[in-house]
Amino acid sequence: MELMKMSLKLAFLGFLVLNVFAVLSMAQTRRTVHWVLEETNYTRLCSSKNILTVNGSFPGPTLHVHKGETLIVNVQNQGKYNVTIHWHGVKQPRNPWSDGPEYITQCPIQPGANFSYEIIFSTEEGTLWWHAHSDWSRATVHGPIIVYPANGTTYPYSKPSEEFPIVLASWFKGDVMELIQSALESGAEPNQSDAFTINGQTGDLYKNENCTNPGTFRILVDYGKTYLLRIINSIMNEEMFFMVAQHNLTVVGMDGAYIKPIYTDYIMITPGQTMDVLITANQSPSEYYMAARAYAGLQYDNTTTTAIVQYSGNYTAPSTPAFPILPNYTDIDAVTNFTRQMKALNSKEHPVDVPQTVDTKLYITLSVNTLPCVNSSCDGPNGDRLAASLNNISFVTPEVDVLLAYHNQLQGIFTKDFPSQPPYFF
Numbered sequence: 015m016e017l018m019k020m021s022l023k024l025a026f027l028g029f030l031v032l033n034v035f036a037v038l039s040m041a042q043t044r045r046t047v048h049w050v051l052e053e054t055n056y057t058r059l060c061s062s063k064n065i066l067t068v069n070g071s072f073p074g075p076t077l078h079v080h081k082g083e084t085l086i087v088n089v090q091n092q093g094k095y096n097v098t099i100h101w102h103g104v105k106q107p108r109n110p111w112s113d114g115p116e117y118i119t120q121c122p123i124q125p126g127a128n129f130s131y132e133i134i135f136s137t138e139e140g141t142l143w144w145h146a147h148s149d150w151s152r153a154t155v156h157g158p159i160i161v162y163p164a165n166g167t168t169y170p171y172s173k174p175s176e177e178f179p180i181v182l183a184s185w186f187k188g189d190v191m192e193l194i195q196s197a198l199e200s201g202a203e204p205n206q207s208d209a210f211t212i213n214g215q216t217g218d219l220y221k222n223e224n225c226t227n228p229g230t231f232r233i234l235v236d237y238g239k240t241y242l243l244r245i246i247n248s249i250m251n252e253e254m255f256f257m258v259a260q261h262n263l264t265v266v267g268m269d270g271a272y273i274k275p276i277y278t279d280y281i282m283i284t285p286g287q288t289m290d291v292l293i294t295a296n297q298s299p300s301e302y303y304m305a306a307r308a309y310a311g312l313q314y315d316n317t318t319t320t321a322i323v324q325y326s327g328n329y330t331a332p333s334t335p336a337f338p339i340l341p342n343y344t345d346i347d348a349v350t351n352f353t354r355q356m357k358a359l360n361s362k363e364h365p366v367d368v369p370q371t372v373d374t375k376l377y378i379t380l381s382v383n384t385l386p387c388v389n390s391s392c393d394g395p396n397g398d399r400l401a402a403s404l405n406n407i408s409f410v411t412p413e414v415d416v417l418l419a420y421h422n423q424l425q426g427i428f429t430k431d432f433p434s435q436p437p438y439f440f
């Protein structure tokens with residue numbers, strides 16, 4: 015009996031020691047990153063303005079993690095607006111307090127304040143991104159998240175020689191926070207962007223005689239090698255076509271998951287989406303344009319942003335690099351032909367366990383509607399104001415974030431009667 019007690023005690027001690035080790039090793043894998051939100055002066059399209067940035071950079075810093083890691087990002091707000099940061103596509107199991115959407119999972123970080131996000135990476139692998147989640151601050155406050163395979167595992171394709179994040183973004187000559195504010199007040203559509211950018215640069219097609227040439231992002235490649243482009247659409251509104259002149263693309267991942275490879279010469283990427291694209295430098299050593307422009311219908315920014323793929327070695331650079339023939343703005347066939355090929359990789363190493371039984375059925379319509387204004391005094395269609403909705407219900411910003419209201423059972427912040435189908439079928 016005594017012996018048994020003894021061994022139990024020892025086992026308990028061992029358990030304690032093991033736990034201390036576990037906590038210590040966990041602490042070691044939790045890196046902390048420090049970010050400062052600040053106004054930074056940038057010049058694009060021949061005019062300067064202050065934009066909100068993380069640590070002064072546009073696009074913002076890249077987060078590099080391995081699958082399964084947990085990262086702490088401490089955000090100090092030295093800007094003049096309320097801001098939150100969202101980790102786009104990171105599932106964060108049982109960790110909603112760090113998800114970021116303003117007034118949904120937290121109240122915004124006020125100027126002068128700071129907030130520590132705990133970002134739990136679980137099943138994601140590939141490329142994701144982070145962005146501000148308050149009004150239009152995400153136009154300038156965003157950056158890549160690169161999730162490498164867990165230690166001891168590797169990609170489901172040959173390891174690329176090098177990788178390049180390709181961040182597509184919108185550039186507005188005006189202040190983005192003022193633009194959305196005035197659109198919300200008038201009820202009209204917000205202004206279109208004045209340019210698109212690739213990694214912060216507009217590219218050569220935005221030439222203006224009155225100022226120096228626009229900046230152009232370049233990637234340097236060696237003949238025969240294969241590269242991974244981690245393409246992120248951080249553009250505010252437009253879906254985009256993207257191509258590289260005379261080079262084929264192989265799409266191997268989307269939104270932080272692997273897919274069955276798509277062999278194509280163009281992609282169409284929607285706002286918020288990410289794509290991992292392999293490209294082999296197998297053409298005559300030279301310079302080639304990569305280019306992106308909108309796939310859109312009615313009102314859209316119809317400009318084209320470019321960057322350059324530059325081969326290493328000795329050759330005479332062309333006066334104008336080869337330019338890709340992008341699908342037309344309204345080419346729905348090009349879009350369908352591309353999107354119909356999207357399938358999860360669903361291999362033994364990367365299974366996709368889709369739930370097979372359905373508990374609740376929801377039928378949800380997303381739409382842009384109008385709300386009436388007194389004496390038709392707004393600038394939207396028929397003097398009304400535009401409002402987005404789900405099943406005809408529009409979101410009204412609460413005074414307390416919805417998650418806190420849910421957690422503390424506060425009354426009057428949200429209702430539980432969201433309809434499981436739209437009021438009208440059409």
Ligand SMILES: [Cu+2]
Binds near residue numbers: 100
């Ligand atoms: Cu997002």
